[in-house]
Amino acid sequence: MDINAKYADLLVNYSLKVKKGDKFLIRASYLAEDLVKEIYRAALQAGAHPELQISLDGTDRILYENASDEQLEYVSPTNKIVFESYDALLNILSPFNMKTLQSIDAEKKQKVSLARSDLMKTFFKRAAAGEFNWSLCVHPTNAAAQESGMSLDEYAEFVYSACYLNEDDPVAKWKQVNEQQQVICDRLNKATKIKYAGPDIDISFVTEGRTWINSSGNKNMPDGEVFTAPVEDSVNGKIRFSYPGFYMGQEIEDIRLEVKDGEVVDWSAAKGKDLLDKIFEIPGSRRFGEVAIGTNHGIKKFTKNMLFDEKIGGTVHMAIGATIPESGGKNESAIHWDMLADMTNGGHIYADDELVYENGHFKI
DSSP states (O other): OOHHHHHHHIIIIIISOOOTTOEEEEEEEGGGHHHHHHHHHHHHHTTOEEEEEEEOTTHHHHHHHHOOHHHHTOOOHHHHHHHHHOSEEEEEEOOSOTTTTTTSOHHHHHHHHHHTHHHHHHHHHHHHTTSOEEEEEEOOOHHHHHHTTOOHHHHHHHHHHHTTTTSSOHHHHHHHHHHHHHHHHHHHTTOSEEEEEETTEEEEEEOTTOOOEEESSSSBSSOOEEEEOOOTTOOEEEEEEOSOEEETTEEEBSEEEEEETTEEEEEEOSBOHHHHHHHTTSTTTTSEEEEEEEOBTTOOSOOSOHHHHTTBTTEEEEEEEOOOGGGTOOOOOSOEEEEEEEOTTTOEEEETTEEEEETTEEOO
């Protein structure tokens, strides 16, 4: 089977579970044409009503350079309809240029994020209720390959391998991952308090009444993490995120946070602090909507793409802002932004004071 056909089958029939009658939107740039066609075909074969939203090179930058504040804050009625009444959404990351928004003013990015607040609430509410299936995936492009320090062929192999598309039966492989990760979730769901510890990391949070979610290809592709939402006022301590963070095309390096009773009270960054300052002005952004542990040891390289990087086995990440409602969290925000830390060199995780993870691996 053609690799794009195999990819499409995995996304449509496993990740999104597209069924007869579903209203299904596929978003991508035209660089993903071959993959989009196979997804469109698979969706039709499943009996769905697929539609396409194809982006052009540079239009996002044109918006920021030319739009008034009113235009930046405008929310498309088309997007509202998708989030309020469609059954499935697939976003295919297929970038022309990874740096196109890097020099855009941080305040403009903040305006766009704030304007989308109600859309985010609708998205998370319908997803939690099982009314809206969504997934995020990658189609290899030269821009993404260059950003990760690989040739296009190397990057394509990296992407397909991370998704287990080189397996005879990728769906069976992801089902195996699901079983393995459920053991971890079952253990963590018995705990009431979790602590991350290691070099420049000493932070704890309560998870009583919350649910650890087994993320095994049903949303993101590739996948490989377990996550939950901390009790909002329970997060305390300090943490340094050793990997760079990326927000709306801009890099923020060496992020350090101090947290007291669930609220980020102090922060610094070696690069991009002006954007970090603006991010923390967004309502709900100083509290955490997610805490997570990456489990995919097949992803061995940091690529500056959080879809892959947050899944790296031997890492943890924490997301400020909106929670994933399935986990039981309550924090609302226009933003949900993940920050990533390495745990392979002296990192430990404790569940109710019992060591359950050491140097990047679970001891369960």
